[in-house]
Ligand SMILES: Nc1ncnc2c1ncn2[C@@H]1O[C@H](COP(=O)(O)OP(=O)(O)OP(=O)(O)O)[C@@H](O)[C@H]1O
């Protein structure tokens with residue numbers, strides 16, 4: 619059974635119409651899977667529904683062997699799902715170190731165990747080690763993105779859900795963030811990556827899904843999607 623299995627998921631906002639019209643996808647243990655799609659396709663809504671931040675209207679979401687559709691977000695997080703939201707989500711008034719420490723509180727991370735997690739993040743993002751005493755608001759956009767990913771890692775996730783980590787970053791930083799995501803995945807963290815930067819996302823992913831207006835319209839290996847004429851026309855600039 620895959621680590622994450624979504625089946626026939628329908629969801630929308632408030633009293634509004636469905637935004638997700640029966641989504642099915644899987645992420646296996648150890649996989650890096652990307653979800654690509656245009657503005658408004660429903661990518662963020664899907665991640666938020668998986669995390670219990672948007673209420674599913676129908677369908678199933680199984681994670682780590684449990685049915686999680688309808689569960690509270692905190693319980694889903696405790697099972698090992700960690701979302702890096704669109705627009706980052708760090709505490710601007712806290713230092714880099716305190717941002718990371720705080721993310722470890724749900725599992726009671728202290729002492730040697732906490733230090734091991736911090737060392738892991740600092741090895742992936744050396745700039746965060748250099749700036750550990752700096753307040754988060756004073757970091758650059760790319761550094762704040764790294765800190766947001768670092769915060770998610772410190773929760774010791776089984777599954778990392780990333781919502782457009784490349785948004786607003788300079789091209790050289792985009793490459794660095796994607797390289798690091800691939801490295802994190804190699805270290806054993808299964809990942810569902812939402813991106814508009816389709817080429818970069820497919821380059822680091824094992825498999826991918828294409829979402830259009832709340833429906834999955836293509837699902838294949840990353841290599842096959844890169845060669846798909848429809849995907850190239852719509853998402854890879856021809
Ligand atoms: N909080 C909300 N309340 C009402 N409608 C919403 C809300 N959030 C999103 N929507 C609507 O749901 C649809 C899907 O939006 P969503 O944010 O999931 O798309 P997305 O694929 O993440 O787009 P983007 O690439 O721009 O981030 C859109 O029509 C949007 O207007």
Ligand SMILES: [Mg+2]
Nearest residue numbers: 661662663704
């Ligand atoms: Mg979005």
